[in-house]
Each structure stands twice: as C-alpha cells, then as structure tokens.
Amino acid sequence: MPPVGPAPTTLVLTGATSGIGEAVARLLIPRVTRLIVHGPQHPGEMDRFLGRLRDLGHSEVHYVPANFDDLAAVGALADRIAALTDQVDVLINNAGRPGPPTRQLSIDGNELTLQTNYLAPVLLTERLTALLRAAHGRVVHVSSATHLSASLEPDDLNMEHTAYSSTVAYARSKLGLVAHARWLVDQAPSPRFDAVSVHPGVIRTELLHAMFDIGGAPAAQGARNVLQAALSTDAWDGQYLAEDRSAPPNPAALDPDFRSRLMMQTFRLMRHVSADGRSFSVGLDGA
Numbered sequence: 372m373p374p375v376g377p378a379p380t381t382l383v384l385t386g387a388t389s390g391i392g393e394a395v396a397r398l399l400i401p402r403v404t405r406l407i408v409h410g411p412q413h414p415g416e417m418d419r420f421l422g423r424l425r426d427l428g429h430s431e432v433h434y435v436p437a438n439f440d441d442l443a444a445v446g447a448l449a450d451r452i453a454a455l456t457d458q459v460d461v462l463i464n465n466a467g468r469p470g471p472p473t474r475q476l477s478i479d480g481n482e483l484t485l486q487t488n489y490l491a492p493v494l495l496t497e498r499l500t501a502l503l504r505a506a507h508g509r510v511v512h513v514s515s516a517t518h519l520s521a522s523l524e525p526d527d528l529n530m531e532h533t534a535y536s537s538t539v540a541y542a543r544s545k546l547g548l549v550a551h552a553r554w555l556v557d558q559a560p561s562p563r564f565d566a567v568s569v570h571p572g573v574i575r576t577e578l579l580h581a582m583f584d585i586g587g588a589p590a591a592q593g594a595r596n597v598l599q600a601a602l603s604t605d606a607w608d609g610q611y612l613a614e615d616r617s618a619p620p621n622p623a624a625l626d627p628d629f630r631s632r633l634m635m636q637t638f639r640l641m642r643h644v645s646a647d648g649r650s651f652s653v654g655l656d657g658a
C-alpha cells in the first residue's frame with residue numbers, strides 16, 4: 372500500500388449520505404480542513420446527518436444537494452461548490468445507483484444508470500476542472516470490478532441497440548469511469564491534476580443488495596480503499612485500483628481510440644447542459 376499523505380485542505384465527496392460514502396465522510400472528518408458532502412436529499416432533511424458528522428471533528432462541513440438524474444442539477448452543484456471554495460484538492464465521485472430492473476430514461480433522455488453513474492460525475496469533474504487545477508488536485512472515480520466484464524459501444528451509450536439488464540447497465544457505466552480516469556490524465560493540460568478509479572470491494576450496502584444476492588464486507592472496509600486512493604502521496608496517473616492495489620482494467624480502457632470515441636459521444640450527450648438556462652459547452656475546446 373503506498374504512503375498516505377497529509378490531509379487535503381478541501382475535499383468534495385458525492386454520495387456521502389449512505390453506505391461507503393458515509394463511511395468515507397466519517398473517516399475524513401478528523402483529517403480534512405473543509406469537507407463538502409453531496410447527496411440527493413433536500414438540505415432540510417440533513418440536519419441530523421450533518422450534526423453526527425460535525426460531532427466527529429473540527430472540519431468545516433458543507434452539504435450540497437443534487438439529483439444526478441438531472442444534468443442541470445449537476446451543473447448547479449458545481450456552481451454551489453465553486454461558491455464555497457476556490458480550489459478542490461480531491462474530488463471523490465462516489466455517488467452511484469444500481470441499474471433499474473428495466474431500461475429507464477433520465478429527464479435528459481439518457482439511460483438512467485449511465486447518467487447517474489457516468490455522465491453526472493464526468494460533468495461534475497469537467498465543471499470543477501479549474502478548481503482541481505488550482506490545487507494540482509486529484510479525481511477519484513468509485514468504479515466497480517463489474518466493469519471488467521462490460522462492453523461499451525460509444526455509439527450506443529444509451530443502450531438503444533444493446534440488450535438491457537440492470538447489471539449490464541451498471542457494469543457499462545463503471546467501465547466508462549475507468550476509461551475517463553485514464554482520459555483525464557492523457558489529455559492533462561497544465562497545470563495538471565491526477566486521476567484514479569477504484570473498486571472499493573464487495574461491500575454490504577443497499578446498492579449491492581439491489582443487484583446481487585451476496586453478503587459483503589462492512590462499509591468501513593470499502594471506505595478505507597477509497598480513502599487510500601484519495602490520499603496517497605504517489606500520483607496514480609489514471610490507474611485502476613482493485614481495492615488497495617493497482618490492477619489491470621478492462622482492456623478497452625487502455626485503448627486510446629476507444630477513450631477518444633467514448634469522450635466524443637459523452638460530450639455530445641452533455642452538450643446542452645446548463646444550470647440556469649445559460650448555455651455552456653463542455654469538453655476539449657468546447658467539443
């Protein structure tokens with residue numbers, strides 16, 4: 372296990388309201404100066420949750436809501452984060468959902484699992500790029516070992532021509548994240564930031580039990596793996612971690628042609644996203 376560095380100043384953690392994310396937040400509180408936690412719930416419902424976190428240490432804790440089923444809400448989330456800080460040392464894209472039993476579309480017209488688990492974190496990362504660069508920071512995508520068996524056709528991201536199942540949709544979304552971490556490092560304009568994807572382990576959470584009839588380890592174990600990915604002093608340079616060590620990813624993620632086709636189609640799906648009706652373009656040179 373590589374050395375874990377000193378606590379970062381500002382850390383953004385999505386999906387902090389349950390499971391692995393909540394366990395990560397609890398481990399981070401004593402170590403981090405400012406923790407910005409995200410969840411889908413309205414802030415009015417989060418007082419007790421935030422109170423429990425604040426009791427654990429002296430960190431400044433902020434809660435920012437967004438439902439990832441709506442990409443405009445992700446844009447608004449990035450704006451709220453930017454209003455709280457001028458740099459992000461670590462962004463942990465942990466929020467995720469199981470695939471629904473049948474194919475569903477988000478309000479943006481995208482396959483729901485792809486949107487929540489892949490398009491939303493890619494968009495959030497894109498919108499926080501300046502703050503990550505300001506800190507020479509790091510993006511951690513919480514992926515899954517299920518990505519190893521996935522195939523993802525960039526021309527059919529929304530599964531219009533691909534046989535749907537909840538686990539297929541989930542695994543594809545996680546392959547997207549593994550490829551995106553590599554793509555981020557590949558095209559890293561200066562000042563650069565680091566990126567990594569991590570399988571946290573098979574962890575006993577609602578998400579796991581919605582898709583698989585298996586037990587799983589406690590959330591704290593998955594949280595330790597995510598934390599190591601986030602706080603290691605060594606640069607990961609886009610690697611995939613299976614729990615606490617570097618591992619070969621799905622070969623598609625290593626293929627530069629696959630990555631660039633994936634990102635072309637990804638930016639096409641995100642093109643018209645705006646938090647407040649203003650249009651903005653995302654991607655390289657507004658691609």
Ligand SMILES: NC(=O)c1ccc[n+]([C@@H]2O[C@H](COP(=O)([O-])OP(=O)(O)OC[C@H]3O[C@@H](n4cnc5c(N)ncnc54)[C@H](OP(=O)(O)O)[C@@H]3O)[C@@H](O)[C@H]2O)c1
Pocket residue numbers: 385386387388389390391392410411412437438439440464465466467468487513514515516570571572573574575576577578579587
């Ligand atoms: N558990 C495992 O064995 C396992 C294995 C591999 C990878 N993972 C990954 O680990 C991450 C954490 O999952 P978990 O197992 O801890 O599951 P979890 O307990 O269900 O937590 C998922 C988190 O994402 C949030 N979330 C779900 N849908 C959302 C949406 N539409 N918009 C915004 N936030 C949303 C949840 O909010 P609420 O619950 O508060 O509604 C929760 O905070 C996920 O990315 C998952 O794919 C888990």
